[in-house]
Structure formats: structure tokens, C-alpha cells
Amino acid sequence: MARWEYLAAQLYSLANKDSMAIVWFEKAIKQTTDPFLDVFARLNIAALSADGKKDAVNFHLSQLLQMAKREKYQAFRDLIYYAAAELAMSQKNYLMASNYLNKSIEFNEKNAEQKARSFFLLSEANYLQKKYIEASSAMDSVNAQLLTEKETAKANSIKGPLQKIAKGFITVNREDSLQKIAALPSAEREAYLTSLLKKLRKERGIKESEAEQGSSFGGNLNSGADLFGTAGATGFYFANNSLKTKGLSDFKAKWGNRPNIDNWRRQSAVDRNFSVAAIDTDEKNNKSANTAPAVLSFTSLEDSLPLTPEKLLQSNNAITESLLNNANGFQYELNDAAASIETYELLAKRFPESAVLEDIWFQLNNAYKKTNQYGKADSVKQLLQSFYPKGKNNQILLNMGKEQTDPAIGLYQDIYNQFISGDFEKALLKKQNADKQLGSSYWTPQLLYIESVYFLKNQQDSIAKIKLNTLASMFKEHPLAERAKTFLDVINRRKEIETYLSQLSVERPVEIPDKKIDLNSTKAEDLPLTVKAPVKVTVPVSAPTMPGNIKAAPIEKALAPETYQFNASDSQFVAIALYKVDPVFVSEARNAWNRFNQERYYNQKLPINVIRVNDSEQILIMGPFANAAEASTYTDRNRPQASSRVTPWLDSSKFSFAIISRENLNLLLKKGETGTYWQMLRNLFPDKY
Secondary structure (H helix, E strand, O other): OHHHHHHHHHHHHHOOOHHHHHHHHHHHHHHOOOHHHHHHHHHHHHHHHOOOOHHHHHHHHHHHHHHHHOHHHHHHHHHHHHHHHHHHHHOOOHHHHHHHHHHHHHOOOOOHHHHHHHHHHHHHHHHHOOOHHHHHHHHHOOOHHHOOHHHHHHHHHHHHHHHHHHHHHHHHHHHHHHHHHHOOOHHHHHHHHHHHHHHHHHHOOOOOOHHHHOOOOOOOOOOOOOOOOOOOOOOOHHHOHHHHHHHHHHHHHHHOOOOOOOOHHHOHHHHHOOOOHHHOOOOOOOOOOOOOOOOOOHHHHHHOOOOOHHHHHHHHHHHHHHHHHHHHHHHHHOOOHHHHHHHHHHHHHHOOOOOOHHHHHHHHHHHHHHOOOHHHHHHHHHHHHHHOOOOHHHHHHHHOOOOOOOHHHHHHHHHHHHHHHOOHHHHHHHHHHHHHHHOOOOOOHHHHHHHHHHHHHOOOHHHHHHHHHHHHHHOOOOHHHHHHHHHHHHHHOHHHHHHHHHHOOOOOOOOOOOOOOOOOOOOOOOOOOOOOOOOOOOOOOOOOOOOOOOOOOOOOOOOOOOOOOOOOOOOEEEEEEEEOOOHHHHHHHHHHHHHHHHHHOOOOOOOEEEEEOOOOEEEEEEEEEOOHHHHHHHHHHHOOHHHHHHOOOOOHHHEEEEEEEHHHHHHHHHHOOOHHHHHHHHHHOOOOO
């Protein structure tokens, strides 16, 4: 019975009848004895209740945690805690989610697939908490073959970059710790190193002899006595426990822990395993892997500290290089502009006189633009111009508007132009070839959006979803990200919407014309008829002869003026010219402006029509407005909204605004081009158009 109720709830959920689905899920919970069904029913209820109902999520979260404590659910605690973590993630409580996921992994015994999913979600939760080292560690534990296809693709794409970033932050943490110890007063530093040395010796299993305990850590260890030369009262060596203990201690002091195998002296790798990350300077000094490890002593620990200006400079350079590499990884490999900005800003703040400051400001300029922080982008651009006027990065910014400094940027701009103009097949082929060589580094939100529109037009919803999901994840701060999410929701409900529209019966009210006389009325009054007297026409017998020099007067035709004339008092349309834009995107632009007007000017009727001027130019005609002042006010207020809100997917080079009267519009259509009229308008209003 419970299983049938669960299936009924799923059917209601698919039919978007959430309230009924919740009712049947609750019935299944009351009837079931299957913990799997119980857990998933609660998870579905929480998901259906999540929209604006935080209390419902908290209630089912508490129910899941109570289930985890009950004895009959002990074998399913990994699944229960994973479900609880998903609910915590939905509320953006990533710390709580991490705790639940760690418990899910702890209680997982044989379910490898569930463990892979737990590690995968744990990596995401740690990343969102900016715990990048822990995120990389969790991702390294993921068995990607047990995930879904989408999760596998994501895991494979971020695993490598995460490892590099984690390695960079490990270096930064180590160097920061060494600098902190080095900055201590001499007495405190010596006491700390002495305590650390004892701790490390204990971890390595080294017990100091009485002679070593009395010696200075800065000098050499006292040489041990001859183990076999102390016979006498002590008797045979291997029968004397005190001698054996001392011998083992002396051996470990010299050789460390060694396995009981042949050629044990050559096991340098074994000894290297005892190296401590906090004092390991092999990587920093680029030592060979075959180099023997330093002897564990007070001197070796002190030598690893940046106590001299030269060593401090090396330490700071290691931090700078690691942070810069991490920022680049965030920006270009993980497409996380926010994290890259945070890292660049930290680097610029810590090392304001660094040799890489020029590169930091240049990359910050790019990252700020990617997150639409144009004010900050202009600020760092001015810093580059002030401090590095002849630098290569400043020259790139100065020439950015004149020519494409990076051929790849021009390549993807050409792909965008081909898409927007309707040359889809060539654009798709060129993009596939470009992506194979350059990856996703040069993708733009506009390109991804128009790709999704193309695939949606061709009924390829699955590909359109991939493009929109990529847009929403790569460009989270871009205005198109929110539109992509709305677009995804519409695609997911496409069949439902189409069915609704096909069954919708629209009845328009009958418009009754205003007539002075109702021809259908039986009560209409008879109008008096006026009878005219017949006209008598006299026809001459022969027509008079006309003079030969008299010609018929030419008929004058009313011709439209051949030049544009502007009259501010005439009613005007707002015109948006579109250049080399495919009809699919022209229609999308018309719909976008129509939605905008309905939101902004809901109390006005602003019809929008599309007029084709020639093969490459079309105009969106909006209005009419009472006069030029009203039309110009509309363009002044809303033209800045075009690229940021209304049609952010349309490049600014693809459209331009104007106002135009009906007479000028007729002449424009007769001439078949927009350039002449637009130029006249620019001459009249150079500050507007």
C-alpha cells in the first residue's frame, strides 16, 4: 500500500500538483516500513515545500535526524545524513551540510555509490565555504565512475584545478606559519622550537637517551657507547632489556624508523615520509627528490625559518606566486570570477610593491568586467595608466577598442555575428573547432544565450538546457544568468505550456461600431427623401472644332518629398534598427521590449511592429508618441537598459535607437536604407543619437 501511495505522489508531482503530492507522500510515510521509502518521501516533501516555506524544510530535517537515532534505521544512517545535508544545502547552510556529510561518510560501510555522492557534495560544500584544501581532498576521494553523467563531467573538469589551488594554499599557509614563528622574540622562538622538536621526535618514534637530553639541541648528538663493549656485570647483550632499549633508541636517533628488510640503508623514501609539511623546504628550494632529508635537530628547524632578509624575500615570493596562480585558476579554469577577485585583491593588499602588481591590476580589470563591476574596472585601469603607462597590459587596454589583441576574441566575435545573422550551420562548425583548441575560456554569456535560442527553435531542448546551465554557472553575476534560469523553467514546462495554449479558448468581445443609424433596428426613423428635378441635357448635332494649339493640362501628382524633414510637433515613433540579425532573434528582441514596456509602462499602450527595410536591416517600430519630446524622453530613459536588462544577449553594435515620424518612415522604406536618416538625426541631435 505504501509503495502505491508513493507512486501516486510521484504522479501528482509530475503533474505539478504539489499539494496533492505532499498529501500522498505523507500517507506513504505513515504506512511504510521501508526506511528507503521513508527517507525519500521526506526528501520529496521538503523539496516541494522549500519554496517560501522554510519551516517545512526545518521540520522534515528534524524528522530525518530523529530517524538517524532510531535503532531500526542504524543501517541507513549514511543515506539519512546525506538527505539531511541536501536540505541544509538548499538553505545555504554549508557548515551544517558539511557536518552531516562527514557523518554520512563515517556511517557508510558498503554503499560505494552513496559514498561517492557524499564526497562529491562535501567537496561542493567545502568550496562554498572557501575551504579549498578540504574541497580538493574530498574531490580526490570521489569515485567518478559511480556518479551520474553530469556529475562525472563536473568532477573531471574541476578535480585538476582544485588540486592546483589546494597546493597553492598549502604553500601559503606553510610560509605564513614560518614567518609567524620567525617573528617571535628569540626566547619564545627557542622555547617553541624545543617543544616542537620533542613532539616531532615522539611522532617519529625517537626516544632521546640521557646523554642526548643533557646536550644542546644546537650541537651534535653525543656519540653512543659501544653496545657490545659493556659486557661484564650486564651479561649477554640480547638478554639485557636495558641494553636493548638503549640500543634501539640509539639506532633510531641515527637512522630513524627502518623496515626489517635487506638493504635497509637505501630506503630513503621511508625516512622522507617523516618530513613535516610545516618545515619542509624541499619544494621551495627546488631540491632533488633523491636528496637525503635533513637531520631532525634544533638547527635544522631553525634553518627552515625566514630569519634573514634573503629568506624572507624567498618566502614572500613563494606566497605571491601561489596566490597569483590560484587567482588565475579561479578565473580561467573554474570560471569563478568572485573568488579570483578576492584572491587578486588579497595579493594586491599584502604586496603593494610586488613586481607582479601590473598583472594583478590587469586581471582585476577583466574580472571586474566579468561581474559587471565597471566602476572598479575603470579604477584599476586608471592605476595601470598612472603607474605603468608604457606597460604591455596598459597598451592592451588602450588598443582594445582599436583592434583585437587576442585572435581568439575576434574568432568568437565572428562566431557570435554568424549566429545572430542566422548563418547557424557555419557558426556551429566554427565554434566546435574553436572549442577543441581553446576550451571555454572565451565563451560569452551572449553567445551561450543565442545558442540556446537556436537549439530551442530546433526542438533540441536537451542541448539548450546544457547551454543555459553553463551560462548560469559561468556568469552568475551577469543579467542573463537570471534570464537563463527563467528560460530553463519554461523549457522544463514546455509540454505543459503548449498543451495549455492549445486548449485555451480566447473569446474576444464583439466591438460594436458607433453608428448614427442602426440598420438592424425596427424602430429606426424614416428619413425624408429629397427628390431632385431631372436634369435636361442638350446634345449638339456636331461638336465644335477645338483649336489645334490647345493641349490638355498635365495632371499634377502628389509626390512624397525626396528629403527627410524633421518637425518636433509631429507624432513620432521610437525606432530600433537591427543590423544583420536573424528573424528568430528579431522576434526575441520584439518580445523582450514588449515585456519591458508592459512592466514599465503598464498604463500605456505601446504597440511594437517589425518592419523589414532590406535584406540586412529591420526596424522595431514602437508608438506612436504625441511628439518628438515624448519619444526622445523614452529613448533617453530606456536606451541604457537595452544592453544591461532588455536585450543583454544582443551586442551593442547590432542595434541603434532613433525617433521617426510617419512621413519620414514612408520615405525611409522607399529608399530602402536607414543610414541617411540616422545621419540626419545625429546632425540635429549630436548629444542624443
